[in-house]
Amino acid sequence: EVQLVESGGGVVQPGGSLRLSCAASGFTFDDYAMHWVRQAPGKGLEWVSLISGDGGSTYYADSVKGRFTISRDNSKNSLYLQMNSLRTEDTALYYCAKDATIFGVVIIDYWGQGTLVTVSS
């Protein structure tokens, strides 16, 4: 059974940093691209970032480019999101998500339960 468990969310002041983690199990982790997708309270879904199965390729939404960094440790079956220079508009539930492929298309077949990030003074 595929499981994705996020951690690391919390309350942070504007301009601060936070690192999210996602522990994956139930599948061969390095065979699949992984994503972070966020959802502001009461709002829709916003794709944030993608990393290929081998970690060699990463992509970001324009809204987070230059501030967020996605990474993975295939030896630990773990996905990360380093978030710097946080803004109030980054407040959201952050989902760790598994792609159906190793790289190339964004079809998300499994999602975690999410970790809440609140940016507020």
Add this chain to the structure above:
Amino acid sequence: DIVMTQSPDSLAVSLGERATINCKSSQSVLYSSNNKNYLAWYQQKPGQPPKLLIYWASTRESGVPDRFSGSGSGTDFTLTISSLQAEDVAVYYCQQYYSTPPMCSFGQGTKLEIK
């Protein structure tokens, strides 16, 4: 950037009746070299993460009931629930994955309720 627009924003349908949700992309998501539409549908029930229903516009994900179907091509797509069940109450999102480099964008969501 490809903008996805869903209609309606909300929908109330009687149990057992058909529900239809539309999705329009600002540019074609049909890739001519493989004749595939890079379009997926997700269902999000209250308090839960999204769930993949349909990909390649019309391919049902394993385990998804056959009352869910996807259709359309190019810029106009439809998700149809043939006979609404109580457990289908949810917000439904369309998503394009045509963009290069690999990324995606979602529609704003359609809230489906029981009439």
